[in-house]
Amino acid sequence: MPVEDVRAASQRAARRSQILEAAKHVFSEAGYHGASIHAIIERAEIARGTFYLYFESKEAVFGAVLDEAMTGLRRRIVRIETGLGARSPKDQLTDMVSSLLEFVVADRPLATVLLSSSSTPDAEAAARLAAFYTEVRSVIALSLETGVQIGLLRRCDPELTAAALLGLVRGIVEHCVSRGESPPIEDVTRELIDLALVGVLAR
Template structure:
């Protein structure tokens, strides 16, 4: 457990440095200086620089994945729109709680290693698929207008990513307000006209 604490200490400082300067501009000297450990000690806890970075990146991927829940249908479930809203809020909460990790994921996770790039690509591809499935479900339920679900899913992902990226720079963003704007924009973008007509108000949700 002591071991875990040391690892965590190093990870903490490395995370800050990577977020601030990126992978290549951050060297082992910087990390051990910040973590106040000896150069050699670093290698007692991590195989190498890449492994450390990978661990941070994995944490980000894992955490974000965990915050995106599959849309569940059922009488006791919140409305799909509410579930989407919850997903967005959870992701943005993570973005703010872990600005450094997010920064690393969005801005510094490329240019490392071939299989690394692949992993991130897969991660996003997976999210795109999830969104796509939701859209297809929505179409079946007549909530979503027919469209090229893949392209629209990509647009939605891109929108969230860019909001996340831009949000990093802001001191005290209002997550709920951001989520609302994203949701409103996205839902209107995909809603059937019937749905829009039925629910002209601000929160665009299926009437019960």
């Protein structure tokens, strides 16, 4: 690939990022419907037409914002190793949750979009997000089943519990995001893990 093309491609990617970033902020502040192309291009400091050079439609940018977020999350979701020599499940879980929280909480707009967008934007994107959450619930449910089988966890309805745990995490993220400044991630993580693992009851 000639040098100019490389530069062109990278410039194009940069522009795309710039728009994506602007869109993420606008979506997070106004929701899908409340967000106007006007607001996005104003924030991105580009012309109306330019927007449509990079994204087919409002729905498309929203999808892209979501995809980006989901990719970031997926990269941080890993299976818990239970083999010999593996670190303790709780430690692994702690690392994973910590990493996830860090990613989400650090990018407040992203978190807002992720949290708020059960509001059916327009079919496909909503479906994609729903699919993502279903996917996450499945991972959790499977982990729960495994945990039960190896006797680490008590018996429970895996699906329901997975849904509850996902909600629990969302609740915590919302908490962190809603206040100007959230407590250190490691503290939050510890509380989260403790709550999920041993509940609130005193022994």
